[in-house]
Amino acid sequence: MRQFLKLLFRNRLAGLGAIVLGAIVLLVLVTPLLPLPDPNATATGDRFLRPFSAGHLLGTDHLGRDLLARLLYGTRLSLAVGLAAALIAATIGSAIGILAGYFGGRLDNVVMRGVDMLMAFPYILLALAIVAALGPGLLNALIAVAAVNIPFFARNIRGVTVGLAGREFVDAAKLAGMGSGRIVMVEILPNVLPTIVIAMSTTVGWMILETAGLSFLGLGSQPPQADLGSMLGEARAALISAPHTSVVPGVMIFLIVMSVNLLGDGIRDALDPRLKSGALSRPRATTAVDRKGPVPETPQQGLLDLQELQTQFHVGERIYRAVGGVSLHVKPGECLGIIGESGSGKSVTALSVMGLVASPPGVVTGGAVKYDGEDLLSADYKSLRRKRGENVAYIFQDPLATLHPLYRVGDQLAEAIRVHHRVSDAEAKRRGLELLRSVRIPNPESRMRNYPHEMSGGMRQRVGIAMALANDPDVIIADEPTTALDVTVQAQILSMLDDLRRERGLAIVFITHDFGVVAQLCDRVAVMYAGRIVEEGMTREVLEHPLHPYTSRLIACVPELGGGRRKLEAIPGLPPPVDKLPPGCAFAPRCPKAQPECQKGEIALFTKEERAVRCLYPEETFLEEEMADARLAGE
Amino acid sequence: MGSYILKRLVSAIPVLLGITIIVFLIMAMIPGDPATAILGAYATPENVERVNRSLGLDEPMVQRYFIWLGNMLTGDFGRSYSLNRPVLDEILERFNATLILAGTSFVLCAVLGILAGVVSASRQYGFADKAITFTVLIGISIPSFFLGMMMILLFAVNLQWLPVSGMWPIYGDRTLWVLIEHLTMPALALAAVATGVVARLSRSAMLEVLRQDYIRTARAKGVPERRVIYGHALKAAMVSIIPVLGIQAGFVLSGAVYIEIVFQWPGVGRMLVNAILQRDILLVQGGVVFVAACYVLFNIAVDVAQSLLDPRIKT
Numbered sequence: 001m002r003q004f005l006k007l008l009f010r011n012r013l014a015g016l017g018a019i020v021l022g023a024i025v026l027l028v029l030v031t032p033l034l035p036l037p038d039p040n041a042t043a044t045g046d047r048f049l050r051p052f053s054a055g056h057l058l059g060t061d062h063l064g065r066d067l068l069a070r071l072l073y074g075t076r077l078s079l080a081v082g083l084a085a086a087l088i089a090a091t092i093g094s095a096i097g098i099l100a101g102y103f104g105g106r107l108d109n110v111v112m113r114g115v116d117m118l119m120a121f122p123y124i125l126l127a128l129a130i131v132a133a134l135g136p137g138l139l140n141a142l143i144a145v146a147a148v149n150i151p152f153f154a155r156n157i158r159g160v161t162v163g164l165a166g167r168e169f170v171d172a173a174k175l176a177g178m179g180s181g182r183i184v185m186v187e188i189l190p191n192v193l194p195t196i197v198i199a200m201s202t203t204v205g206w207m208i209l210e211t212a213g214l215s216f217l218g219l220g221s222q223p224p225q226a227d228l229g230s231m232l233g234e235a236r237a238a239l240i241s242a243p244h245t246s247v248v249p250g251v252m253i254f255l256i257v258m259s260v261n262l263l264g265d266g267i268r269d270a271l272d273p274r275l276k277s278g279a280l281s282r283p284r285a286t287t288a289v290d291r292k293g294p295v296p297e298t299p300q301q302g303l304l305d306l307q308e309l310q311t312q313f314h315v316g317e318r319i320y321r322a323v324g325g326v327s328l329h330v331k332p333g334e335c336l337g338i339i340g341e342s343g344s345g346k347s348v349t350a351l352s353v354m355g356l357v358a359s360p361p362g363v364v365t366g367g368a369v370k371y372d373g374e375d376l377l378s379a380d381y382k383s384l385r386r387k388r389g390e391n392v393a394y395i396f397q398d399p400l401a402t403l404h405p406l407y408r409v410g411d412q413l414a415e416a417i418r419v420h421h422r423v424s425d426a427e428a429k430r431r432g433l434e435l436l437r438s439v440r441i442p443n444p445e446s447r448m449r450n451y452p453h454e455m456s457g458g459m460r461q462r463v464g465i466a467m468a469l470a471n472d473p474d475v476i477i478a479d480e481p482t483t484a485l486d487v488t489v490q491a492q493i494l495s496m497l498d499d500l501r502r503e504r505g506l507a508i509v510f511i512t513h514d515f516g517v518v519a520q521l522c523d524r525v526a527v528m529y530a531g532r533i534v535e536e537g538m539t540r541e542v543l544e545h546p547l548h549p550y551t552s553r554l555i556a557c558v559p560e561l562g563g564g565r566r567k568l569e570a571i572p573g574l575p576p577p578v579d580k581l582p583p584g585c586a587f588a589p590r591c592p593k594a595q596p597e598c599q600k601g602e603i604a605l606f607t608k609e610e611r612a613v614r615c616l617y618p619e620e621t622f623l624e625e626e627m628a629d630a631r632l633a634g635e
Numbered sequence: 636m637g638s639y640i641l642k643r644l645v646s647a648i649p650v651l652l653g654i655t656i657i658v659f660l661i662m663a664m665i666p667g668d669p670a671t672a673i674l675g676a677y678a679t680p681e682n683v684e685r686v687n688r689s690l691g692l693d694e695p696m697v698q699r700y701f702i703w704l705g706n707m708l709t710g711d712f713g714r715s716y717s718l719n720r721p722v723l724d725e726i727l728e729r730f731n732a733t734l735i736l737a738g739t740s741f742v743l744c745a746v747l748g749i750l751a752g753v754v755s756a757s758r759q760y761g762f763a764d765k766a767i768t769f770t771v772l773i774g775i776s777i778p779s780f781f782l783g784m785m786m787i788l789l790f791a792v793n794l795q796w797l798p799v800s801g802m803w804p805i806y807g808d809r810t811l812w813v814l815i816e817h818l819t820m821p822a823l824a825l826a827a828v829a830t831g832v833v834a835r836l837s838r839s840a841m842l843e844v845l846r847q848d849y850i851r852t853a854r855a856k857g858v859p860e861r862r863v864i865y866g867h868a869l870k871a872a873m874v875s876i877i878p879v880l881g882i883q884a885g886f887v888l889s890g891a892v893y894i895e896i897v898f899q900w901p902g903v904g905r906m907l908v909n910a911i912l913q914r915d916i917l918l919v920q921g922g923v924v925f926v927a928a929c930y931v932l933f934n935i936a937v938d939v940a941q942s943l944l945d946p947r948i949k950t
Contacts (some may be wrong), residue, residue, distance in 0.1 A: 219911060
C-alpha cells in the first residue's frame with residue numbers, strides 16, 4: 001500500500017488530481033459550518049450581480065441568490081448523489097455478478113443475457129426511459145444512473161467470481177460443509193472487494209457527471225434545490241447576459257471530473273507494472289547513435305566491416321553493454337557464422353548493422369559499421385533506408401511474429417520490391433511469384449493470396465527468405481532463422497539457403513546457438529560471449545582445434561549421431577549479466593582452467609591470420625610468446 | 636462475407652427483442668393508469684377508452700407486450716398526444732437531424748482521434764505528444780454541455796463567427812453551407828470527449844504495435860518510416876481501435892441529447908427530453924426503442940468492418 005501511494009504520487013499529475021479533489025471534498029464537508037448566506041434566499045433586486053460584488057464573492061444568479069453558497073451546496077449535493085449512485089450500482093451489480101458467477105449454470109446464462117441486452121443501449125436512453133417512467137426528480141435520476149451502471153459491475157464482478165469459484169479454497173470450504181451463503185460472504189466477497197473498489201473509483205466520476213447531466217436537462221433535481229447540473233441548466237437561459245452564472249458551476253464540474261480522471265489514470269499506472277520499466281517506449285526508425293570516440297579508420301577488409309562496434313541498452317540508471325567492441329568482416333559470397341548462448345549479444349550485433357536495434361533503449365556508443373567502405377552509423381536516415389533490404393537484408397527468427405498478420409503474403413513481397421524500385425504492382429507481384437518459386441513453395445500462385453496465419457511455420461520462413469531475396473541483396477543477415485522450426489524443416493531451409501548462396505553469390509551472416517548448423521553452412525565462425533568475440537577462425541579449424549575453453553564447451557554440447565555414448569556436457573552456470581561485467585575474462589567464473597590473472601585486466605584478442613582468440617590459457621598452443629607476456633602483465 | 640453479415644443480423648434478433656422487453660418493463664413501472672399517463676391528465680373518457688382498447692391495456696402484461704410489439708413491427712408506434720401526430724413520423728424526422736449531428740461528430744472523433752493518437756505515439760515524449768496529451772486531458776474532462784455553452788459565448792456571441800443555435804435559420808435558404816455553419820459548433824462540442832478517448836487509445840495501441848517484430852521487419856525491408864507508421868503500424872493498431880469506435884458511437888449518441896438541448900438542434904434527444912417533461916409516454920417509448928435498435932445495427936456494421944480488416948477473425 002505504501003509502495004502504491006509512493007508510485008501514485010510520483011506521478012505529479014495524479015498527485016495534483018488528489019489534492020484538487022481532496023480540497024473540494026474538504027470544502028463541501030465543512031460547507032454547513034461556513035458563514036454563508038442561505039443558498040435559496042432570493043433577492044430579486046440583486047439579480048445577476050457580477051463576481052466580487054459586496055457580500056457575494058461569486059455574484060448572484062437570476063433570482064439574486066448567492067452563487068458561492070449555491071455552488072458549495074450544489075457541489076455537496078452532486079458529489080453525494082454521484083457517490084450514492086456508485087454505491088447502489090456497485091452493491092446491486094456486484095451481488096448479481098457474484099451470484100451469477102458463483103452458481104453458474106442457467107442462472108448465470110439468464111443474468112448475463114440480460115446484462116448484454118442492457119449494455120446494448122446507449123447509456124442515456126436507458127436513463128431517460130427510467131426517468132420517463134418514474135417522473136423527473138433527483139431521487140429518480142439517482143435511481144436511473146445507478147441502474148444504468150449495474151450491468152458494468154455485474155459483468156466485471158462475475159468474471160472475477162467465476163475465476164474464484166473454481167479455486168481450491170472454495171472447494172475446501174465446500175468439503176468442510178460450509179453453506180453457499182457463508183462461502184459467498186466469507187470466501188468470495190473479501191476476494192472480489194478490491195475489484196469492486198477499483199471499479200467504483202473508475203466510475204464514480206462518470207456517475208457524478210451523469211446525474212449532473214440529467215439535472216442539466218431538467219430531469220434531475222427540481223427547484224429550488226440545486227445541484228451543479230441544474231445550476232448550469234438554469235443559468236443557460238441567461239448565458240449571454242450573465243455568463244458568470246454558467247461559468248461558475250461549469251468550472252466546478254470540470255475540476256471534479258478532471259481531478260477524478262487524473263487520479264484514476266495515476267491509480268491505473270501505479271497498478272500496471274509494465275509502465276514502470278518504460279517498456280512501452282516506441283522504437284524509433286533507426287537506432288540512436290552516440291559515439292564517444294572517433295570513427296575507426298581501419299582499412300576496408302570485406303564487403304561488410306564491423307569495427308569495434310559497441311551497442312548498449314540504457315534502461316533508467318542501468319547500462320547494459322550488449323555489444324562491447326565487436327570487429328567482424330564479411331567478404332562477398334562468404335558465409336560467416338556468429339555463435340553464442342542467448343544473451344551473448346549476437347542478435348544485437350546483427351541488428352546494429354542496419355540500425356534496427358530498438359531505440360530507446362538501444363544506443364550505439366562506439367565503433368563503425370561499414371558497407372563497401374561507407375560508414376552506415378553516420379549515414380542519414382534516407383540513405384540507410386535505401387540500403388535496408390536493397391544491399392543488406394534480414395531473415396528473422398519467428399516468421400509468425402515477423403510477418404505482418406493483416407497483409408497478404410504476396411503484398412508483403414511486392415512491397416519489399418516496390419519500396420526500392422519503381423515498378424508496377426503487377427510487375428512486383430510477378431517478381432514476388434518468382435521469388436516464392438525460387439524458395440520452393442508449392443502452388444505459389446495461390447500462396448500469394450494467403451495470410452501468414454494460413455501457412456505452416458516452414459512455409460512462412462520460406463516467405464521470410466523470399467522477402468530477404470527480393471532485391472538481390474549482397475549480404476543477408478539471418479538471425480536464428482531455423483530456431484523456431486522442426487528439425488526436418490530446419491534441414492530443408494538450411495540446404496536451401498546454402499544453394500541460394502552459391503547460385504547468387506550472396507554473403508550470409510548466420511546467427512545461431514547451434515554448432516551443428518555452423519558446421520553445415522558456414523565458411524568461418526565467430527564465437528561470442530557476453531558481448532565480445534572470444535574466438536574466430538575457419539569453421540573446420542575451430543571445430544577441430546577449438547582454442548577458447550568456452551568454444552570447446554559449446555562444441556561438446558552438440559550431440560553427435562552415432563557418436564557412441566559420449567557424455568553430453570552442459571556448461572555450468574550462466575553468462576554474466578551485461579550490466580555488471582566482471583573485469584578481465586567474462587567466462588572466467590565458469591571456466592575450469594581460470595587463473596587469478598584471467599580476472600585482473602582487459603584480455604586482448606590474440607590474432608594470427610584468420611585465427612583469433614581472447615584467452616590467456618587456450619586449449620592448444622597459440623601465439624605462445626605474446627600470451628606469456630600478457631600473463632606476466634596480468635600478474 | 637455475405638453469410639457472415641447475415642449471421643450477425645440473425646444473432647441481433649434476440650438482442651432487439653431484449654431491448655423491447657426492457658423498455659416495456661421500464662414503462663410498466665409507471666404508477667397509475669397507463670392510458671391517462673399516455674394521454675395526459677385532461678384526456679376525455681372516450682379517448683382513454685380508445686387507447687385502452689388499441690393497446691390492449693385491459694389485457695394481461697404478456698399479451699400487452701405482444702400487441703405492442705406487433706404494432707411496432709407493422710410500423711405503428713402509436714400517436715403522440717403532445718404533438719398529435721404518429722410517433723414514427725416524428726421520430727424519423729428528428730432522427731434525420733440527430734444522424735447528421737451524431738454522424739458528423741463520430742467521423743470527427745474517429746479521424747481526429749486516430750490522427751492525434753498516431754502523431755502522439757510516433758513522437759512519444761516530444762512536444763507534439765505532450766501538447767496532444769494535455770489537450771486530450773482537458774477535452775475528456777469538460778462536460779459536453781458546458782463546452783457547448785462556452786463555445787456559444789466565444790464563437791457566436793463574442794466573435795460572431797457562427798450562428799448561436801438551431802439547424803436552419805427561420806428565414807433564408809437551406810443550403811449545405813448554411814447547414815455546415817450551424818453544424819460546426821455542436822458537432823465539435825459533441826465530438827470532444829470521444830475524440831479524447833479515441834486519441835488516448837490510439838496512442839497506446841500504436842505504442843504497443845510499434846514494438847512488434849513485424850514492424851522491425853518492415854523497417855528491415857526498407858519501408859519508409861511514414862509508411863511504417865501510417866501503413867503497417869496503423870493497420871495493425873486499428874484492430875484494437877475499431878471496437879472502441881463502436882463503444883464511442885454509443886457515447887456520441889448519448890451526448891447528442893445534451894448537445895441538442897444546448898444548441899436547440901431538432902433531433903431525437905431533444906424530442907425525448909421534451910416528451911419526458913410533457914409525460915408523452917408513447918413518444919419516449921418509441922424513440923428509445925428506435926434509437927437503441929439503430930445502435931445495435933451500427934455495432935453489427937462495426938463487427939463487419941473488423942472482420943474485413945482482420946483475416947484471422949472467422950467469418
